[in-house]
Amino acid sequence: MAASPALKTTPLNAIHRQLGAKMIDFGGWDMPVQYASLLEEHHAVRQRVGLFDVSHMGEIEVRGKEALRLVNYVTTNDASRLQVGQAQYSGLLYEHGGFVDDILVHKVADDYYFLCVNASNQDKDYQHILSHNQFDAVVDNTGSRYAQLAVQGPRAIETLQKLTAVPLAPIRYYHFVDGAVSGSPARIARTGYTGEDGFEIYLPPADAPRIWDEILAAGADFGIKPCGLGARNTLRLEAAMALYGHEIHASVTPWEAGLGWIVKMDKGDFVGREALARRHLGQKNDGVTRQLIGFEMTGRGIGRDAYEVYIDRVGAGWVTSGGPSPTLNKNIGLCYLPAANATLGRPMQIMVRGQLVDAITVPTPFYKRTK
Amino acid sequence: MDPENLRYTKEHEWVRVEGDIGTIGITFHAQKELGDIVYVDLPKPGTFIQQKTTIGSVESVKAVSDIYTPVSGEVVEVNGVLAESPEILNKDPYGSGWLVKIKLSEPGEAGQLLTAAEYQAYVGTESS
Numbered sequence: 001m002a003a004s005p006a007l008k009t010t011p012l013n014a015i016h017r018q019l020g021a022k023m024i025d026f027g028g029w030d031m032p033v034q035y036a037s038l039l040e041e042h043h044a045v046r047q048r049v050g051l052f053d054v055s056h057m058g059e060i061e062v063r064g065k066e067a068l069r070l071v072n073y074v075t076t077n078d079a080s081r082l083q084v085g086q087a088q089y090s091g092l093l094y095e096h097g098g099f100v101d102d103i104l105v106h107k108v109a110d111d112y113y114f115l116c117v118n119a120s121n122q123d124k125d126y127q128h129i130l131s132h133n134q135f136d137a138v139v140d141n142t143g144s145r146y147a148q149l150a151v152q153g154p155r156a157i158e159t160l161q162k163l164t165a166v167p168l169a170p171i172r173y174y175h176f177v178d179g180a181v182s183g184s185p186a187r188i189a190r191t192g193y194t195g196e197d198g199f200e201i202y203l204p205p206a207d208a209p210r211i212w213d214e215i216l217a218a219g220a221d222f223g224i225k226p227c228g229l230g231a232r233n234t235l236r237l238e239a240a241m242a243l244y245g246h247e248i249h250a251s252v253t254p255w256e257a258g259l260g261w262i263v264k265m266d267k268g269d270f271v272g273r274e275a276l277a278r279r280h281l282g283q284k285n286d287g288v289t290r291q292l293i294g295f296e297m298t299g300r301g302i303g304r305d306a307y308e309v310y311i312d313r314v315g316a317g318w319v320t321s322g323g324p325s326p327t328l329n330k331n332i333g334l335c336y337l338p339a340a341n342a343t344l345g346r347p348m349q350i351m352v353r354g355q356l357v358d359a360i361t362v363p364t365p366f367y368k369r370t371k
Numbered sequence: 372m373d374p375e376n377l378r379y380t381k382e383h384e385w386v387r388v389e390g391d392i393g394t395i396g397i398t399f400h401a402q403k404e405l406g407d408i409v410y411v412d413l414p415k416p417g418t419f420i421q422q423k424t425t426i427g428s429v430e431s432v433k434a435v436s437d438i439y440t441p442v443s444g445e446v447v448e449v450n451g452v453l454a455e456s457p458e459i460l461n462k463d464p465y466g467s468g469w470l471v472k473i474k475l476s477e478p479g480e481a482g483q484l485l486t487a488a489e490y491q492a493y494v495g496t497e498s499s
Contacts, residue, residue: 022406038432039407230406230433302410302430324409324432353412353428353435 004030010055011147011208019226027120029056032228041231042326045194049153049219050227054193054200055208058122058143060115066135071105071113074129074271076254078264082107087174087189091254091262092117092125093272097279098250101125102242102259104191106176114187116148116200118244132271147208151215152198152227152235154369159219160199163211164188168199182214193232195239195367237321240294240334240364246305246320247292247334253279256336258292258364290317291342294364295350297331301357303350309335310349310356316341319350325366332366333359372399374465378441378481379490385465386441388481393442396469397429397460400494405431408460411453413438413471418446420473422480427470429460442480444473 007030016023021032032053034041044050062071071079077090084107092100101121106114117125126141133139151160161168166179166188176189184207192198203211216224233243242248247257253276254263265273297303303322308315322333337348344363349356377385383401387394402408410430420426422443429436449471452459460468475481485493 033433034406037407042432234432301412302435304435324430326432 008056010053011205012053012055012212015209015212016053016226021226021228024229026056026229029119031056032226034228034230035226038228038230038234039326041225041227042234044223044225045153045196045227045231045235046327047154048223048225049151049155049159049198050194050225050231051212051215051219052150052152052227052229052232053147053208053212054150054232055147055205056119057148058117058119058125058141059146059202060117060122060126060129061140061142062113062115062129062137063140064111064135064137066137067111067113070129070133070135070137070139071115072267072270073135074132075103075105076263076270076272077105078267079105079107079113080267084109085175085177087176087191089174089262091248091259092128093254093270093276094250095271095275097253097272097275099244099248099252099254099257100128100250102244102248104189106187106189108178114202116202121244144205146202147205149201149203149208149212149215150192150194150198151201151219152192152194153196155219155222155224156196156198159215159222159224160188160201162218163214181211184211193239193241194235195241195365196235196369233321234323234326237323237332237334238325238327238365238367240366243321253288255288256290256292288339290336291339292320292334293337293342293344294362294366295322295333295335295348295359296362296366297350297357297359298347299358301350301352301355302331303333303335303352303357303359308351309337309359310351311337311341311346313349313356316348322350327367330366332362334364337361373487373490375487377465377487378484379487380439380441380484381493382437382439384439384441386481386484388442388475388478391475391478392447393444393473393475393481394469395438395440395442395471395473397436397438397464398490399464401429401436402461402464402468405429405434405436407432408457411457411460411470413449413453414446416446416449419476420444420446422477438470440473441484442473442475442477444476446471447474448472
């Protein structure tokens with residue numbers, strides 16, 4: 001069975017199907033949600049190593065003499081603080097202060113910034129950045145030029161080291177090196193979306209199937225597993241990492257989403273700054289009307305995405321992401337609550353299929369790896 | 372795979388009738404589509420349930436699926452093992468993963484459900 005022609009595919013589509021993956025339409029992409037077992041894939045990443053095809057993720061490149069000026073004008077974090085070979089989590093905002101997307105900014109050279117963006121936002125982000133390009137910079141929408149593989153888990157470094165001459169241990173978290181993985185040019189970044197150590201590798205699409213197989217062979221001794229988007233979601237939720245369309249979207253500001261740390265109000269003007277300054281009076285928590293907060297279920301039931309949240313049995317917010325945590329063996333989630341109610345240890349209820357089930361707010365991340 | 376002596380629904384439940392007792396479960400196909408099952412919500416013994424109505428839910432890590440009863444009657448027994456070990460629904464959906472036993476109030480209902488062959492044909496068309 002082949003993918004529906006309406007869906008975009010990654011270079012690994014045939015491999016996923018051969019491996020028996022269950023495929024889903026993920027934002028217009030035909031992607032593996034799981035192979036044999038989502039739980040086993042999740043545990044493989046926490047305990048050993050897992051391999052993800054994340055080639056659906058988009059890439060946008062900004063080059064030229066004023067590349068930094070453009071990047072810093074359209075993002076919330078301060079890209080001027082980046083060294084060559086360093087990456088940064090950042091936000092793209094609308095003028096009104098809500099999210100266009102959350103992205104990774106990599107500084108490849110003084111005149112070359114490489115942005116990794118969410119798959120379904122690629123074209124929107126590109127247009128957004130273009131529309132603000134009043135600088136001497138060139139913006140390219142280069143998603144189709146890269147495949148992306150994520151090798152994640154405590155044994156990721158040993159697995160990948162077998163295939164590259166680039167010494168991986170010296171690459172610090174949120175840094176990257178341009179080198180080669182088994183003979184293919186590759187951008188090797190120590191980043192991830194699982195809460196574990198690991199690498200995200202950008203490489204030529206034509207080489208992706210061969211390198212996928214080689215990574216699986218290299219990790220065989222460690223019990224590597226191919227992992228789908230299902231495990232990627234449970235892993236990132238345990239690590240309390242935001243997902244566009246859930247925790248963040250056009251009507252949420254970085255501060256509401258608990259992402260104040262990626263906003264540098266003092267770096268100079270940027271798109272959305274004025275609205276944030278007005279709305280929040282320039283102070284991080286002032287004027288925030290709702291706040292993202294973690295919860296765990298104390299009653300029997302699983303709070304899931306979009307379920308309503310109640311405080312003292314009155315509607316107060318909604319679950320942005322929720323479900324079982326395979327590592328903690330609890331039912332966890334993130335939700336928006338009115339800022340005044342978003343305090344730790346607060347009892348709340350979630351409407352689960354017509355019944356209010358007890359939950360309590362808890363600190364995040366739910367899971368933090370031991371170094 | 373799908374036992375010959377059971378009757379099936381298009382919602383992927385099965386019923387085994389022995390005397391006036393019907394045992395209900397979900398099919399191999401249903402558990403496979405859901406993936407790792409982590410939670411099962413079932414009616415309490417003594418509850419009267421009406422054919423084709425929702426009597427509970429089965430949840431995997433990613434999804435929630437309603438359980439529709441294939442037959443009407445009073446719940447006389449609930450598979451308590453599922454509360455602690457919902458994963459047996461994945462391992463043995465036609466055996467130890469049964470959900471509830473019902474004292475049938477309309478014994479004729481089961482005969483109108485799909486046979487194993489009809490169910491297999493239906494699953495075949497649904498998944499192609």
